[in-house]
Every structure is written in C-alpha cells, then in structure tokens.
Amino acid sequence: MAKYAAALDQGTTSTRFMIFDHHGQVVAMDQKEHEQIYPKPGWVEHNPLEIWERTQEVIEGALRKSGISPKEIAAVGITNQRETTLLWEKATGKPVYNAIVWQDTRTDKICNDLAAEGGQDRLRPKTGLPLATYFSGPKIRWILENVPGVRERAERGEILFGTMDTWIIWNLTGGVHVTDVTNASRTLLMNLQTLDWDDELLDLLGIPRAILPQIRSSSEVYGYARGALEGVPVAGDLGDQQAALFGQACYDPGEAKNTYGTGCFMLLNTGTTPVPSQSGLLTTLGYKIGNAPAVYALEGSIAITGALVQWLRDNLKMIENSRDIEGLARTVEDNGGIYFVPAFSGLFAPYWRSDARGIIVGLTRYINRGHIARAALEATAYQTREVLDAMNRDSGITLTALKVDGGMVYNQLLMQFQADILGVPVIRPKVAETTSLGAAYAAGLAVGFWETFDELRANWGKDTEWHPQMSPELREKLYAGWKKAVERTFGWVEG
Ligand SMILES: Nc1ncnc2c1ncn2[C@@H]1O[C@H](COP(=O)(O)OP(=O)(O)O)[C@@H](O)[C@H]1O
Numbered sequence: 001m002a003k004y005a006a007a008l009d010q011g012t013t014s015t016r017f018m019i020f021d022h023h024g025q026v027v028a029m030d031q032k033e034h035e036q037i038y039p040k041p042g043w044v045e046h047n048p049l050e051i052w053e054r055t056q057e058v059i060e061g062a063l064r065k066s067g068i069s070p071k072e073i074a075a076v077g078i079t080n081q082r083e084t085t086l087l088w089e090k091a092t093g094k095p096v097y098n099a100i101v102w103q104d105t106r107t108d109k110i111c112n113d114l115a116a117e118g119g120q121d122r123l124r125p126k127t128g129l130p131l132a133t134y135f136s137g138p139k140i141r142w143i144l145e146n147v148p149g150v151r152e153r154a155e156r157g158e159i160l161f162g163t164m165d166t167w168i169i170w171n172l173t174g175g176v177h178v179t180d181v182t183n184a185s186r187t188l189l190m191n192l193q194t195l196d197w198d199d200e201l202l203d204l205l206g207i208p209r210a211i212l213p214q215i216r217s218s219s220e221v222y223g224y225a226r227g228a229l230e231g232v233p234v235a236g237d238l239g240d241q242q243a244a245l246f247g248q249a250c251y252d253p254g255e256a257k258n259t260y261g262t263g264c265f266m267l268l269n270t271g272t273t274p275v276p277s278q279s280g281l282l283t284t285l286g287y288k289i290g291n292a293p294a295v296y297a298l299e300g301s302i303a304i305t306g307a308l309v310q311w312l313r314d315n316l317k318m319i320e321n322s323r324d325i326e327g328l329a330r331t332v333e334d335n336g337g338i339y340f341v342p343a344f345s346g347l348f349a350p351y352w353r354s355d356a357r358g359i360i361v362g363l364t365r366y367i368n369r370g371h372i373a374r375a376a377l378e379a380t381a382y383q384t385r386e387v388l389d390a391m392n393r394d395s396g397i398t399l400t401a402l403k404v405d406g407g408m409v410y411n412q413l414l415m416q417f418q419a420d421i422l423g424v425p426v427i428r429p430k431v432a433e434t435t436s437l438g439a440a441y442a443a444g445l446a447v448g449f450w451e452t453f454d455e456l457r458a459n460w461g462k463d464t465e466w467h468p469q470m471s472p473e474l475r476e477k478l479y480a481g482w483k484k485a486v487e488r489t490f491g492w493v494e495g
C-alpha cells in the first residue's frame, strides 16, 4: 500500500515538490526558482516552459534524494500561484506569450474601460471580485488583443487557456484540460453560484468559451501522471492560498489563516454560502471536496509583503538573504517615525487602488538602513491589520487568534510586531508548509489515503505562539500613522 501523498506547489518565485507521510510530516522536498521577467514598469511575466522544466526537475530531485518510488505515492495534488494567465497551442503545447503574472498591472486600461461601461456592477455580484488588474479575465483579453492572430485561432478552437494548475496538469497528464473551482473563482469569468463559466461574463470580457478548461472539484482524480511520477493519480487542485487554508485545517466556518509569502493572503472559511463583502475583501471559493457542497471564503489579498524584502535585497542590495532583514531591523529600537507603503502594484485589499504607488514617508536625517528594514517589515503587519479589521466587519466574527504560515513567519521580530499590532495571538503550526500539505490532503482524500477531516485536523499541531505585548495606546497611535501614510499613496498614477 502507498505510504505517501505528494504535492507540487507552483509559486510566484519558485516551484517545489513535497512528499508527506500519513501524519502530514514532510519526508522529501525539492525546490527551484524561476526567472522574474519585468519587460516594462508594472509588467511581470514568467516563462511557462521554464516553469514546466523546473516542475520536472523538482519532482525528479525529491524522488532521487529520498529514494521514494512513484508506486509508494498514493496521489499528487497541484497547487499554484493564482490568477497568473497563459494561453498555449493545443496541438503543440507551445505558449503563445509568456504567462502574465497576478501582480502585473498592464490591464489597467482594459479594467478602466470595462468599469466605464458599468462592468463593475455586472461582475461583482456574480464573481465576488472587484474589477482589478489582479484577475485572469482581463489578462486573457490582453493576450487576445495584443498577440497577432491569437483571437482568430482561439475562436477556431486551436488555443487553450490555463492558470498554472491547468498548465501543470495538462503537461503532467499529457492533455487533461481542467481547473478547479478555487482557481476558476479568480478569473472574473466563473459564477460563484453555478460554479461554471458564465456566458454574460465571457461576453463582457470578450473571451471565447472554447479556450476554457473544464471546472472540477478540488479533490478528485483528474488523470494520471506521466514521466517521473508515471501512473500516480493527479487528484488535488487548489489555488495556493486555498490550499494553505485546507492545510491549516480551517474546516469550520469562522476559522482563518494568513500566509506570508511574496504577498499576504488571509482567508476566512465562511461555510457553504458566499458572503458578500462591504469592506474591500474578495468573496471566493475555499475548496470543494468531490461531490460535497463547495465551501466559500472571504479573502484579504495584499500584493507586496515578502516581495518588499526581496526588493531591498535585489534592487537596493541592502541585505544578502531575505532572512538578514531581521538582524538589520533589530539594529534600531523602532521605525524612527517612518512608514514604507509598498504600493508597487497599486494597493489591493481593502483599497483596490491601481492609482497608488509606493512611498516612504516621514524621512529625516536621523533615518538609517535599519529604520528602512524595520519599516519594510512593519508594512506587512499593518497591511494585515487592515485586512483583519475588514474581515471582522464583513463576517461579524471577531478572530481571537490568527494561524500563520509562509516564508516570512520565521521572522520573530515580524511575528511579535504582528501580534502587537493586531492585539491577538499569532500561531505558527509545526508544519508551516501548509500550502503543499493542503494540496496533498486534497489529493489523498480523493483516493482514500486519508478519509476524514478529523484525521487531517489531528495532524495539526502548534509550534510557536506570539502574544500581544504592546499597549493599546501605542498600537492605535502607530496604526493611525500607517493609515495617514497610505492616504499619501493614492492618485500618484494619473489617467
Ligand atoms: N526571515 C525572513 N524575513 C522576512 N521575509 C522573509 C524571510 N524569509 C523569507 N522571506 C520572504 O518570504 C518570501 C518567500 O516566502 P514563500 O512562502 O516561499 O513565498 P512564495 O510562495 O510567495 O514564493 C520571499 O518574498 C522572501 O523575501
């Protein structure tokens, strides 16, 4: 009998393959970065062929390092950076253009034109999403309009669209063209109630149905892998933030997690009915396990958190490794009165302002590199506070603790400051690789490797908890400064 379940996590900066045992413990892993392509300010692309190569390499790498054979793997789940969009030729598998990444803002004009035609009022009630450059629909339209000949070929049925899950599954299985409800819910093309592509939305965005994958549940056998994983059922598919919700065992309405990676994404399980947001959150799919009813979530998406640390590392050369930011930030007592608002892709939740751009405010001659490092970390905590406040308002639920995961949660200074600024404890689980774990769980449930949510819940264990230590007065004073700084970013991009 198979002893393991596996997951392939195709993220914004890297692709990793992880193998878990029945207790949800990591037994093998391999990871590789891919190139970030910035052709113009505000544009971000990935090369889909490079990503498929990295995918194969990390699968082979983890199998080789661990000596595990595909026969020992019950199923593999796919999880992915969401919204990132690509179109490829059905006959050859050749992408017609690079993948346009979720952070890319080139569709600003498309979104503004759609908004002027009343698009917002037609899209939001059906999709739960604001009309923003973040989502796939406008990115598909941009490719159809800007890559010569693609629209005609798409209409003739020669072109396929996919988010990264679809691209990986298509390649891994040799031609199964599917996505799951969580990924489809990020396109502006899926109806939240019917869980199917919606003709009115397709018409509004000018997208031919023929290019779209079939929407399936997040946990079922879609096909069987070829190559290094020969014969392993491909049986889980979830957007990475939904996979983290699932891996953090947030199975009851009112349970939430926040993942700190390139960006930050807080998801709250709201049960089997979608809850509309009045406060700038997204109404999205949480997961759908086989034939069971779909579970919905409220989401607060923040575009730039860990990416700001990377930017200090790569563009300003202030640190050598991301983790070095903590030491640099600890060289000073506090932020010295500055705030760093990283509105590099505009601001996402709760503002959805594409006209905002990044700023550092409050600069004096007193400020040094340490203050900038500190302000950069604090920006993640303040942005999370804004999202948590919105979550409490929209759901009527007051979260009493926050489960966290992702690459930034090993930063002790950030986690303590986060608890201080939220005023609630922050809890990191023993297995912080919750995104991969969630995808492995979805796949394992589909083939009976795990059978109940209780089994999965039992695998969850607390590692570290940070308690608020800041006085409420200081907390609110600092937060008021942040809000003032955010106001200063608005309206920078005109027209
Ligand atoms: N110790 C740290 N302190 C602050 N940021 C960190 C630390 N370690 C990693 N990061 C940031 O976390 C991100 C990587 O986290 P990860 O969860 O792997 O992200 P993703 O899945 O978005 O690629 C990077 O943006 C990196 O700059």
Ligand SMILES: O=P(O)(O)OC[C@H](O)CO
Pocket: 010, 011, 012, 013, 080, 081, 082, 083, 102, 239, 240, 241, 261, 262, 263
């Ligand atoms: O790949 P990550 O972890 O940066 O996640 C990206 C999100 O899915 C974008 O919506």
